[in-house]
Amino acid sequence: MDHHPFESEAGFAGLGLRAELLRALTNLGYEEPTPIQQEAIPPLVAGSDLVGQAATGTGKTAAFALPVLQGLIAGRSDVGPAALVLVPTRELAEQVSQAVHRYGRDLGVRVLPVYGGQPIGRQLQALQRGVDVVVGTPGRVLDHIERATLKLSDVRTVVLDEADEMLDMGFAEDIEAILAETPATRQTVLFSATMPPRIDSIARRHLRDPVRITMGRKAVAPGELPLVRQSAYVVARAHRSAALGRILDVEAPTAAIVFCRTREEVDQVTETLNGRGYRAEALHGGMSQDQRDRVMGRLRAGSTELLVATDVAARGLDVEQLTHVINFNVPSAPEAYVHRIGRVGRAGREGSAITLAEPREQRMLKAIERLTGQRITLEKLPTVTDLRARRLEVTRTSLQASLETDDLERFRVVLDSLTDEFDVENIALAAVKLLHEAAGGDREEDEIPTPVVPPEGRNAQNRDSRQGGRSSRGPDAGVARLFFGIGRRAGIRPQDLVGAIAGEAGLNSRDIGAIQITDRFSLVEVPEPAAEKVIAAMQRSTIRGRRPTVRRERFAR
Structure with missing residues (x-):
């Protein structure tokens, strides 16, 4: 049933939410719930466990935050939290905690974000004073549990947000260890953009008879434009930068994110776009949190048009005025594409998702189409x-x-x-x-040649050998080799190391080089400029529930 925002039992009032929450939502300008909020809030308020498949931008934060706050006792004085929300990244931890704070302002909710890269002393003080809701990354939450500074005996609700991202980052063991510390009677809520078998396995083990909700984007009536216009351009690698500039010139986005695979690619694309006259800024794991916050502030304020980012750096970012998401290359995993395009086409506004694909990557576009059930239109590059x-x-x-202005007379x-x-x-x-x-309108440009598309199967062997496994970049490539005092006997796998380094040190997983795992220790190659940052972050973090020694390798091999 559709609700009109001005009917007596319309919108959020029809979901039976308490007056303090309705007041907050009204002040924030929320008129009626999104479909996932409409479906999820009633069973969650009733205490049911829930599994929700929903992409970024569908309103899932409010879908779990409002029921958590609904059951909160005003003026609660317990030290331990009543709710724990686990998220994959520090950016998402900040974003969710800010949302919980805004919704629960009239309830006096005490919410604390907990993540690596932030002084732990501040978190310890807040935990000693007492909190109602903790929003954190699994590694740092587990650190606090091991320090006995975070007690979960009073937790009534646990939320796993972006669960597929957390598993991809190697947090599976940490999540299991954290859930073991919470009461068996807790309510468990799991949200994920995709539902691979690993997610379903977690749901079967840890959720009791959950309500299941699957939310796609709003159905499009015949003749209407989709909320996210998905298109792709096939272009040879050598011409990608020129193609990107030309597409941006024609599309003229209000605000856009360009996704790249590596930090070096981010810097190169940012420099190219600024040389073309755009106001572009880089966002990657080599930047401090303060630097990232300043970049995001400039994008939201409109002083930056384009954000050029890696997946790890951009996870959890929410920019309301975003009009375009552009993939500088086809994402290596179809699920990453789902997360990226979820950032546009919100609140009824049309957004565009554009992908640059090399000829050999068209097969990957087909895999994305199968996952999303939506067509990606192949477009021709704009000509000169x-x-x-x-x-x-x-x-x-x-x-x-x-x-149309009146200030012409002086000329x-x-x-x-x-x-x-x-x-x-x-x-x-x-x-x-x-x-x-003066606006650069007569800038000379060459035509971008149409690439030769290889027949199916050609170069497949070369492609597979290049994408399989991690190759060493050699000692002369600015690489540092780090020693981790944990190995095969502790059940360590390459993905555990990659997930921990990417999640806690903010390093793009593609920047991590060769990994060697022995019985008692592991060796990991990282870019030399990031080595000290990785060491510092990992000394404060856990891998599979343990905190190993992390240092530079002492002896040349």
């Missing part, structure tokens, strides 16, 4: 003629905006001095030409 037409349109729009003296000698129409054309050139 298309680009010139677009730039002339931009010039025309700029002139129209200027003509009449220039016009009057020229009309004795030149025709007014020619003067206008010359002015348009100067404006067009």
